[in-house]
Amino acid sequence: MELSRVPECHDEADVFVRLGATPQTLRESADRGVWYEGSTHEFLLEVPPVARFWIRAGNEITVTPAAASRPDEIEAFLLGSAFAHLLHQRGAWTAHAAAIERDGSAILFAGQSGAGKSTLVAALGRRNHTVRSDDLTPVVVREAQPFALPGLPFVRLQGDSVERLAAGDDVEDEYRRGLDKYELRVTSQTEALPVSRIYLLHGPHDGGFSLDRLEGQAKFRRLLQCTYKGGIFERIGGRSLHFRAVAAVANSVSVTSVRRPRGVFDIAGLADRIEADFAK
Amino acid sequence: MSRIVWLASYPKSGNTWLRVFISNLLRGTDVPVDINELRETPLAAARDLIDDTVGPELSELTPDEIIQARSATYDVLAARADRTLYFKTHDAWTRASSGLPLFPKSATRCVLYLVRNPLDVAVSFAHHLAAPIGKALRVMRDPEHDLVMQGRDGVAVIPQRVGTWSSHVESWLDSGLPVHVMRYEDMLERPFDQFSAAAAFAGLPTDEDRVRQALAFSAFDKLQAQEKERGFGEKSRRTESFFRAGTAGSWRERLDDEQVRHLIADHGPTMRRVGYLDEAPVE
Numbered sequence: 001m002e003l004s005r006v007p008e009c010h011d012e013a014d015v016f017v018r019l020g021a022t023p024q025t026l027r028e029s030a031d032r033g034v035w036y037e038g039s040t041h042e043f044l045l046e047v048p049p050v051a052r053f054w055i056r057a058g059n060e061i062t063v064t065p066a067a068a069s070r071p072d073e074i075e076a077f078l079l080g081s082a083f084a085h086l087l088h089q090r091g092a093w094t095a096h097a098a099a100i101e102r103d104g105s106a107i108l109f110a111g112q113s114g115a116g117k118s119t120l121v122a123a124l125g126r127r128n129h130t131v132r133s134d135d136l137t138p139v140v141v142r143e144a145q146p147f148a149l150p151g152l153p154f155v156r157l158q159g160d161s162v163e164r165l166a167a168g169d170d171v172e173d174e175y176r177r178g179l180d181k182y183e184l185r186v187t188s189q190t191e192a193l194p195v196s197r198i199y200l201l202h203g204p205h206d207g208g209f210s211l212d213r214l215e216g217q218a219k220f221r222r223l224l225q226c227t228y229k230g231g232i233f234e235r236i237g238g239r240s241l242h243f244r245a246v247a248a249v250a251n252s253v254s255v256t257s258v259r260r261p262r263g264v265f266d267i268a269g270l271a272d273r274i275e276a277d278f279a280k
Numbered sequence: 281m282s283r284i285v286w287l288a289s290y291p292k293s294g295n296t297w298l299r300v301f302i303s304n305l306l307r308g309t310d311v312p313v314d315i316n317e318l319r320e321t322p323l324a325a326a327r328d329l330i331d332d333t334v335g336p337e338l339s340e341l342t343p344d345e346i347i348q349a350r351s352a353t354y355d356v357l358a359a360r361a362d363r364t365l366y367f368k369t370h371d372a373w374t375r376a377s378s379g380l381p382l383f384p385k386s387a388t389r390c391v392l393y394l395v396r397n398p399l400d401v402a403v404s405f406a407h408h409l410a411a412p413i414g415k416a417l418r419v420m421r422d423p424e425h426d427l428v429m430q431g432r433d434g435v436a437v438i439p440q441r442v443g444t445w446s447s448h449v450e451s452w453l454d455s456g457l458p459v460h461v462m463r464y465e466d467m468l469e470r471p472f473d474q475f476s477a478a479a480a481f482a483g484l485p486t487d488e489d490r491v492r493q494a495l496a497f498s499a500f501d502k503l504q505a506q507e508k509e510r511g512f513g514e515k516s517r518r519t520e521s522f523f524r525a526g527t528a529g530s531w532r533e534r535l536d537d538e539q540v541r542h543l544i545a546d547h548g549p550t551m552r553r554v555g556y557l558d559e560a561p562v563e
Contacts, residue, residue, distance in 0.1 A: 034352040036335030047336045049345065081336045113327065113339045114436045135337075179342060203436065206511065231332030 001063070003075055005152055007188035015059050015086065017078065022054040022064040031235040040237045043085040050074055053082040058089035079152055084136055084228045088238055093139040093245035096228040097198070098155070099148050101130040102278060106148035106193040108137055110226035111201035116265060119161040120201065122184055123271045126165065131155060131186040132193075136228050139195060141248040146195040153188035156181050165267070198255045199274065200226065204262040209273050212257045220250040222257065282361040283389035284354060285482045286457075287321060287368045290448045291427060292404040293396040294464040297498060299368050301475055304494035305484055306366075312497035315506045324354070324367035324383075327436035333357060338438070346438065347376040354387040364389055364483055370427050371440040373451040385457060392478050393452045396464035397556045398445045398547050399531035399540060413539055420445040421546045446550035453553070461554065465528040471495055 001019055026044050029037040035046040043055040050069045054062040061082055065074055084094045097110035098121040109117045118134050125131040133151020140147055157165070159180040200214075200222055214222060223246045227233065233242055256277065260270055287302070289295040296315075303313045303320040313320075322329060331338050333353045341349060357365065374382050396404075398420065405416040419425050426439040442448060452459060460481040467474045475495055479486050496502070531540070544551065551557045 032356075033332075034334045034349055034356055045335050047341075048348070076340060077336055080340060112436050113331075113337075179340070181339075229332075229337075231328070232335070235332075 001071060001074070003078075004072065005075055005079060005154060007153060007190070009190070015061070017061045017063065020062045020064065022052045022062050030237040031232070033232065033235075036232065038085070038236045040241065041089060043089070043236070045077075045082055045085065047077050047081075050077055053078065055082055055085045055089065058086060058091075061086060080136065081229065085233075087138045088229070088233045088241070091140070091241060091245065092149070093141075093146075093242075093249055094228040094230075095137045095139055095148075095198075096135065096226050096230075097137045098134050099132040099137045099151065100124050101132055101189070101193060102196070104193065105196035106132060106137075107196060107278070108139075108148065108198040109201055110198055110223075112203070115201040115203055116260070116267075116270070117201060118155050118157055119165070119265065119267055120270060120274070122155045122157060122161070122165055123267045124274070125155070125186060127271065127275070130189070132189050139245075139249060140192070141245065144248065144252060146249045146253060147192040148195050149192050150189035154183040154185050156183055161265075161267075195249070195253050198223070198226075198249075198253055200255065200257045202257065202259050204265075205259050206262060207259065208261050209269065210257075210259045211273060211277055214255045214257055219255045220247060223250050223255065281359050282364055283358050284365045284367055284387050285389050286324070286383055286391045287366060287394075288373075288391055288452055289370065289394035290396075290401065290442065290445050291370050292401050292408055293394045294462075294467060295368055295370070295394055297467070297500075297503070298392065298394060298462070298475075298478070299366075300498040300503060301494050302366055302482075302484065304497040305479060305490060308485070308490055308494075312502060312506070314510070315503060316510060321366045321368050323437055324350075324369040325371065325438040325440050327438055329353075329357070330438065344377050347374065347382050348378065348380055350438075351376065351380050351382055351384050355384060358387040366482075369440065370442055372443045372448045373455040373457075374441055374443075381455075383455070383457070388457050390458040390460065390482055391452060391455070392462060392482055393449075393459050394462045394464060394467075395449055395554050397528065397531070398543055398551060399535060399556075400464075400528060401445060402539070402543060403530050403534045413535060417539065417542055417546070420543075423447060444546070446547045449550050449554060463554070468528055 023044065026037055026042060028039060030039040031037065035048065037044050041057060045053040045055065048066065050066055051074045052064045061078065063074060063078060087094045095108055095110055097108040098117040099106050099108045100121055109120055111117050121131050121134065132148065134155045137151055138149040140149065159182065162182050224230065227242060227246070230242060260266070287295055287298055299318055299321040300313065300315060303318045306320045307313055327338060330350055330353050333356050334349045338346065338349070371382060402413055402416045402420060405419065406413045409415055421444050423443050425442045427442045428439050429437050460478060462474060462478055472491065472495065476486055476491050479491060548557065
């Protein structure tokens with residue numbers, strides 16, 4: 001199976017992705033949801049019209065495509081949800097965050113789906129910041145310093161954001177039929193960079209723009225909520241691993257909570273304020 | 281294994297009132313429940329509730345797959361729960377293309393379905409949308425109307441397929457689920473009887489003191505006071521307040537004859553079915 005979104009790399013492989021048979025169910029599961037079951041070392045993920053993914057030992061994913069599935073759809077779930085569980089197995093913190101590079105370090109923008117992560121980094125990309133990842137940023141801790149691994153070389157935008165950013169010329173076709181979402185290609189990155197800051201993006205509220213630095217318990221608690229598939233990871237037995245990974249990040253990174261006004265998403269206004277905050 | 285009670289209604293039909301009442305009834309404390317912390321009665325379409333149960337990322341699923349995923353989610357949540365669950369929804373009772381119902385019988389204990397005279401719904405909806413009455417009439421007859429709401433603090437809510445006022449009512453009444461219908465007008469006129477009957481139907485506490493206290497804590501002026509003091513996360517950004525009048529019959533002052541005729545032309549059969557065409561429609 002050809003993976004069209006993954007940049008070529010000539011180092012020794014440390015994750016193997018294979019097409020092949022996957023079990024209908026696992027022998028041992030700590031938890032079972034609608035389309036998943038698993039434990040901290042083994043996870044079975046099903047996307048019924050697309051494929052079943054069997055993720056093991058942090059280094060192996062076996063994929064069984066569904067009958068009428070398309071390779072690009074399989075790839076979208078492989079590189080999103082399936083890889084997130086592989087990264088959990090490897091002990092990484094999977095930040096539900098987009099990231100850019102600034103002065104040799106990584107700046108993360110975390111938040112729920114719909115908070116505006118992708119739109120913001122796409123806008124910052126247009127202001128000459130290097131975009132490193134979109135929805136999922138893996139963070140590993142080395143000698144008490146968190147490093148952000150590069151993500152995938154595209155940003156996924158809703159149709160209205162494509163219009164707002166006037167990015168129409170740079171985007172590919174709808175990547176899943178029936179979803180009004182498009183991929184904006186960016187230059188692929190290969191280096192791990194130290195994480196210097198994390199901005200937590202919230203949905204719109206009644207007030208104006210605000211940026212507030214978080215400290216102590218509040219910082220730790222809010223970061224815990226920014227883990228991609230964190231709820232599932234905790235239920236399959238990963239709670240202490242999750243806490244440890246997030247605590248290491250909370251201890252060494254500055255975290256800022258960002259709010260924006262209701263109404264039309266003033267993306268330029270938000271990008272201005274974020275850029276002004278970088279300088280502080 | 282437990283089951284779910286659905287608090288279902290078309291928007292602007294008293295659902296939040298019922299939700300606050302049930303939250304107070306279940307908590308049973310001496311302090312009114314904060315209207316922004318209705319943990320006992322979450323939104324069935326809250327994204328985190330579903331996202332953490334499904335597996336694949338919801339934002340990558342198509343609308344039809346989301347219906348299937350939600351349906352199965354409710355089965356899983358019911359199976360995991362050790363007590364009855366109460367979920368609020370504005371979705372119509374619909375099915376995925378495979379035929380799978382969004383609100384499956386297997387997960388359902390019963391439905392408390394709230395209905396309100398569509399002539400008053402139109403007035404309240406226009407206020408909610410901060411738009412002329414005509415806009416509300418168009419929304420109420422749009423079979424593809426999706427309700428997009430933003431929960432408190434950016435809590436994401438999946439779009440709810442509401443459809444027309446008539447199809448919403450008919451879908452739940454014909455769902456084949458055990459449905460207890462509550463008319464907003466009756467709730468205003470005889471609150472104790474109406475809320476007690478609903479509590480009994482849904483297996484909630486029914487002792488008189490507790491019901492009366494929960495009713496007192498969810499009285500309209502109390503909800504207005506809470507909103508004034510702390511705001512309400514589900515208020516539309518276009519309006520001053522969510523809890524506006526809480527009365528019946530304001531259509532008589534606010535709608536003109538033609539608007540009344542339009543509403544009856546659009547919704548007459550369903551209005552008759554739920555008892556809103558017994559009265560003389562216009563002076």
